[in-house]
Structures are given as structure tokens and as C-alpha cells.
Amino acid sequence: MVEVLGKIILKKQLAGEWKGLKIHDDLDACTPSQFSNDTMVFGEASIEEAKCIIRMLDTYLECSSQVMNKEKSQLFFFNPSKQNQLRIAKLMGIKITKLPMKYLGIKIDKGRRQTNIWKDVNIACEAKSASWKNQWLSQAGKITMVQSVLSAISIYNMSCFRMPSSIRRNLDSLLRKFIWEGAKDVKRIPLISWDTMCLEKEEGGARLRKMDLQNMALGAKLTWKMYREPRKLWFKIFKKKSIITDHLSWHIGNEQSAKFWHDSWEGQPALSDLILDKAWIQSVEEQIGSFVSDYFDCNPSNGVTCCWK
Structure with a gap:
């Protein structure tokens, strides 16, 4: 049904009633996007634009016989005055939400505070390793645990963001300690270097994965997907900002x-x-x-x- 909403917005846009959100002068205004069961509508932070969005949503809801849950709806603002935010929120009857927030399991934040995005991953890895730490796992069992569980916790984040070096070192240290430390926090000196542990079994390693290389591979996969879908708005935004092309x-x-x-x-x-x-x-x-x-x-x-x- 998001296509119907898109056509309603396009009609308003052609009539000059809806400005939308323009990321770049050479790009069209952002159209509504739908992920899972959520619909995102972008617009200018003004009373006129808010009234236009209300009229569009009312038309869409009437045609689709759907109901909008305002308790679960959220407003995000970027840079408008506090007074303007409160006026728009009161008009639309929707609460204001600020970043950081979690969406589809990923923490979203603005700016370059990359470390904040990875805090939950770090905490989850520590909690998962601590729950197994005092169990009498064999060396092979610990390696299997790292391969199938602990290393997999960060994959979702690594497919979207670049992992900071401080987080990578911390996670590598956590996995290394989990493998070599014994029951009841008995500390032991690692007998094999982490680089060797990450080699293939034929080369004398345990086939563990290096976080930085895995992060790079997942980022390359995302970049390839962008170039396979050049008409997508998100690719055009990244390309205009030279986020991709500067590294290719x-x-x-x-x-x-x-x-x-x-x-x-x-x-x-x-x-x-x-x-x-x-x-x-x-x-x-x-x-x-x-x-x-x-x-x-x-x-x-x-x-x-x-x-x-």
C-alpha cells in the first residue's frame, strides 16, 4: 500500500503543496519508504508541510481502511527550533523522539559517535561469554562457541557500519580470553597467537574470523549491492556525498x-x-x-x- 501513499504524495508535490526532504540539489525529494511494517514519511519542518502530511495521511487511511496508531508513531527533527518542533508535534498529535534509537535491531545515531553504536554489541558478547565461562567446555567446544555464537553477534552491525578499532581490539581480546581461560576465571597464557588461530585448518589454524577483515568483506558486499541497484535513492545519496566513490x-x-x-x-x-x-x-x-x-x-x-x- 505504500505505492498508493507515494502516488498521493507525488500528486501533492506536482501541485506544489508538498516540498519533501531534499538531501542534495541534484536529487529528487525523499519519497515515503516502508521497512517491515513501518512507513517513513519525510518532509520540511514547517506548519504548512505538517498540515499537508496530515491531509495526505487522512486520504490514504480513508482509502485503505487502515488506522494510524499515534502511540507508536514518532517524530524526528533535525536542526529546527525547539518552539517549531513543539508546534508541529502538537498539531500532528505525535510524540517527539530523539536519537540515538534502535530500529530493526540496529542503534541509529547522528554524527560520528561510532562507539555508541557498538556498545550493545560489546555488552551482548560479554554477557554471552560470561554465561558460558564457568562451564567445563573443552578447547574444541570453546572454539565452536566462538565460531557459531560469539562471532555472529556483531555480524548484523558489521554489515551496516564500520567497526571502530577500539571495539575490534576489545572483541578480539574477549574471544581470545574465552578460548584460553579455564573454568572459574583461571587465567592462562595463550599458547597460539590470534593471527594463527584465524588461519585455515590446513595451515595450522582454527578457522576463526578476524573482525576487521569480516567487516571489510561485508562492507564490500553492501557497496556491490549499491552498484547493482543504481536507481535506488540511498545509492544516489551516498554517491553524491562521495562516501562510496572516494574508496573505489x-x-x-x-x-x-x-x-x-x-x-x-x-x-x-x-x-x-x-x-x-x-x-x-x-x-x-x-x-x-x-x-x-x-x-x-x-x-x-x-x-x-x-x-x-
Whole structure:
């Protein structure tokens, strides 16, 4: 039913009654999004916009025969005055909620306070390890516990956020102590280094996972998904903010996708970042072209890996 609400909002937008929330000047206003059983509507923090949202929701609820539970609904504001927030909340009859908050099991916060997001993961790992700490598990049992339970607690967060180095060191230390310490908190010196424990069994390890490498792999998977869905709004937002593109480099295949001057390719920085005369780059692009394939032939018949055209 969120498609119906989207059409109602689009109609209001075309009529100039609804401004919505624009993340970037080159992007369209955010449309309503639905996750699980929740619907998120974005708008400008003004009385006029709040009245427009109320009218849209009333129309939608009347058409769908649904009822909005205002007790479970929440308002989030970013940067408007306190007085304006209270006026809008009173008009809509919905309580104001502030960040941080938990949504779908993930703590959401604003700014760069990454450590706050991981506190719950750290507490959960400590509680889970403490509940098994005094049990007489064998060495193999402890390793299995780490592989199947303790390491899995942080996977959900790692698939969404970058793990701070302080949290990673703390979790690695927690897992290492769990494996080597005996019953009743008997402390023992680790006989094998953690790097060796993370190797494959054929190489003498226990096939445990390093948190930093796992976090990197899950982040790469998310980035790949973004590039597979280029029309999604969330990808466009990240791309405009250069959160993704600043950390990617093209591997040249058919040379028809990577831009010669403005993209990083084969692990090298973009040429446009090294040349100050941007007008000269523009003139060359107008004469020759923009893509690597306009300058290089990476499949020449003479057997050379790559050569100038």
C-alpha cells in the first residue's frame, strides 16, 4: 500500500503543496519508504508541510481502511527550533523522539559517535561469554562457541557500519580470553597467537574470523549491492556525498565504463585530482573522449597488455 501513499504524495508535490526532504540539489525529494511494517514519511519542518502530511495521511487511511496508531508513531527533527518542533508535534498529535534509537535491531545515531553504536554489541558478547565461562567446555567446544555464537553477534552491525578499532581490539581480546581461560576465571597464557588461530585448518589454524577483515568483506558486499541497484535513492545519496566513490577503483576490462580523467582505475588516484588545469582536461575530453577506451586499447593484437591508441 505504500505505492498508493507515494502516488498521493507525488500528486501533492506536482501541485506544489508538498516540498519533501531534499538531501542534495541534484536529487529528487525523499519519497515515503516502508521497512517491515513501518512507513517513513519525510518532509520540511514547517506548519504548512505538517498540515499537508496530515491531509495526505487522512486520504490514504480513508482509502485503505487502515488506522494510524499515534502511540507508536514518532517524530524526528533535525536542526529546527525547539518552539517549531513543539508546534508541529502538537498539531500532528505525535510524540517527539530523539536519537540515538534502535530500529530493526540496529542503534541509529547522528554524527560520528561510532562507539555508541557498538556498545550493545560489546555488552551482548560479554554477557554471552560470561554465561558460558564457568562451564567445563573443552578447547574444541570453546572454539565452536566462538565460531557459531560469539562471532555472529556483531555480524548484523558489521554489515551496516564500520567497526571502530577500539571495539575490534576489545572483541578480539574477549574471544581470545574465552578460548584460553579455564573454568572459574583461571587465567592462562595463550599458547597460539590470534593471527594463527584465524588461519585455515590446513595451515595450522582454527578457522576463526578476524573482525576487521569480516567487516571489510561485508562492507564490500553492501557497496556491490549499491552498484547493482543504481536507481535506488540511498545509492544516489551516498554517491553524491562521495562516501562510496572516494574508496573505489576500477579494474579495466572493456574500458567502456571507467572515466579516464575523473575515476580511479587500477588502484591509482584520479588524474583530475593531480592536474590543476581543469579547463585543459575539459578541452581534451571534447576532442578525444571521456572514457579509458578513448585513450587506451587494452586488448591489442600484438599481445601487449595495454597500449595507447
